[in-house]
Every structure is written in structure tokens, then in C-alpha cells.
Amino acid sequence: MTFRSRATAVTLAALCTVAGLAGTASASTSGATACAGNNSCATVSGVAGHASANNGGADCAYKNLCLYTGANFTGTRFDLYTCKTYSLSQWNGVGSDYNNQTPSAVAVYYGQTGNRLYSLDPGWTFPSHNFSPVWSVKNC
Structure with a gap:
């Protein structure tokens, strides 16, 4: 697995050690x-x-784009409320998301080079999709 930066790999190793997770980050x-x-x-x-x-x-509260680390809205939930571009780190598997924002707030997903991958209209969900190519999300 390639990490997005050496600092991310070092931080990940520290977090996994503190959390008692098996394996090493590299x-x-x-x-x-x-x-x-x-x-x-x-x-x-x-x-x-x-x-x-x-x-x-x-x-997932109204006016949020919610990202879940597991398929079918399970695992850890991240609530994106403030209109901005958010960087994602270590999203390397299948998760899910729900765009529960106002009718005009389309979420846009971007790849490593800033290329637009896809969008998610308000009221729509991705119950299961691979986050591996996603490096950032703009929720509005």
C-alpha cells in the first residue's frame, strides 16, 4: 500500500500502536x-x-454530507457540514456516504491529482463504493 505522505505513514504507525492494532505502517x-x-x-x-x-x-443530520468507513452506513461516521473541500486520508476500502444536504448542495469527489471523479446529489446515497481513488471531497 502506498501512503499519501511519509508523515501520514509515521502518524499512522503511532496511531495503530496506541490503538493496539496489529501490523506496522510503512x-x-x-x-x-x-x-x-x-x-x-x-x-x-x-x-x-x-x-x-x-x-x-x-x-446523518440534515445539512450534512456523511461519510462512513463501512458499507451500508456502518463503522465510523464523519459529518461534513461547513462548505469546503475536505482531505481524506487512509480511505483505502469500501465505505458508504449519504448526502443529506440542502437541495442545491452537490458533493463532488476528487482524485489524487484533483481530477473530478464523480458527484452525489442531495438526498442520494452510495451504500457501498470503493473510496480508494478518492483523495478529497467538496461537500457543496
Whole structure:
């Protein structure tokens, strides 16, 4: 697995050690990590994650774009409210999202080079999709 930066790999190693997760983080592509392919170490810049209620996305408050680390609105939920572009780190597996924003707030997902990957209209969900190519999200 390739990390987005050496600092991310070092931070990830520290977090996995503190959390007691098995495996080691490395900036190289060799070796498995506890975070590989499962979003277990996923973060969103400036947003604290919360345990999802596992209720089909009903825990996503109105005017939020909610990102979940697991498929079908499970795992850790990140609530994106403030209109801006958010950087995603360690989203390397299947998750889900729900755009519960106002009718004009289309969420746009971007790749590593800033290329537009796809969008999610208000009121729509992705119950299961691969976040691996997504490096940032603009929620409005």
C-alpha cells in the first residue's frame, strides 16, 4: 500500500500502536498493515469521527454530507457540514456516504491529482463504493 505522505505513514504507525492494532505502517508498498483495504484508520481533515448508529444512514443530520468507513452506513461516521473541500486520508476500502444536504448542495469527489471523479446529489446515497481513488471531497 502506498501512503499519501511519509508523515501520514509515521502518524499512522503511532496511531495503530496506541490503538493496539496489529501490523506496522510503512511508507513502502511491501507488507500488510492493519489499515489496508478496510478504512479502519480513515480520517477526514478537521472532522472528528463518531460511531455510526448502524441505522441505514438515519443518523446523518440534515445539512450534512456523511461519510462512513463501512458499507451500508456502518463503522465510523464523519459529518461534513461547513462548505469546503475536505482531505481524506487512509480511505483505502469500501465505505458508504449519504448526502443529506440542502437541495442545491452537490458533493463532488476528487482524485489524487484533483481530477473530478464523480458527484452525489442531495438526498442520494452510495451504500457501498470503493473510496480508494478518492483523495478529497467538496461537500457543496
